[in-house]
Amino acid sequence: MSGIIRGSVTFIAIIIATGSYLSAGTQLPVHDVQLAVVGEIFKALTYFLTPISSLLGEGIVIDGGTFTLSSGSGFWPVIILIAAGAIAGLLSRSPGAAIASSFIGSSFIFIGWQLIGLQLIPTLFRNSAWMLELDKIYTMMFYLRPLEIPALFAFPILAAIVAGMLSEETAKASRRHEPLFSWRS
Numbered sequence: 001m002s003g004i005i006r007g008s009v010t011f012i013a014i015i016i017a018t019g020s021y022l023s024a025g026t027q028l029p030v031h032d033v034q035l036a037v038v039g040e041i042f043k044a045l046t047y048f049l050t051p052i053s054s055l056l057g058e059g060i061v062i063d064g065g066t067f068t069l070s071s072g073s074g075f076w077p078v079i080i081l082i083a084a085g086a087i088a089g090l091l092s093r094s095p096g097a098a099i100a101s102s103f104i105g106s107s108f109i110f111i112g113w114q115l116i117g118l119q120l121i122p123t124l125f126r127n128s129a130w131m132l133e134l135d136k137i138y139t140m141m142f143y144l145r146p147l148e149i150p151a152l153f154a155f156p157i158l159a160a161i162v163a164g165m166l167s168e169e170t171a172k173a174s175r176r177h178e179p180l181f182s183w184r185s
Contacts (some may be wrong), residue, residue, distance in 0.1 A: 007088035007101025014084040020046025045113040051180025089163030098164025102156040
């Protein structure tokens with residue numbers, strides 16, 4: 001398995017596992033098992049969507065009437081993004097592969113959240129209020145807080161570059177082959 005695939009899959013697994021664990025208190029009003037799994041992934045991705053606002057304590061909130069989803073608050077989303085990027089960089093074994101794997105993981109957070117949201121949110125809202133909630137979030141992310149998207153990509157990629165450089169150096173050091181046996185003493 002190539003370093004990019006290893007790093008990307010690990011990054012996404014870390015994000016989904018930790019986001020699901022840290023947002024475990026929120027229950028979505030779904031009664032289908034498949035929608036529950038998709039909803040759990042959506043909750044996990046929502047936790048990491050606004051890293052800078054989370055540091056400032058101003059995350060996003062999706063108010064569904066019977067449920068409320070919000071992004072993480074505090075330093076946990078940023079620390080987990082940095083750790084996931086560093087682990088992806090270590091597994092990638094080169095800075096180039098580390099950048100690619102962290103970019104794929106951050107893209108999964110951003111694009112996956114949008115695609116899952118467009119499929120899941122209309123099933124949770126019984127009227128057209130879901131369009132207003134998504135519009136509120138897109139307005140916040142693109143116009144009111146324009147540093148959220150670059151930070152979502154920058155934190156993990158910078159950590160992955162450093163970790164990729166370190167793992168590349170250790171990989172080069174371990175590749176020095178010395179003969180196991182030599183006739184010359």
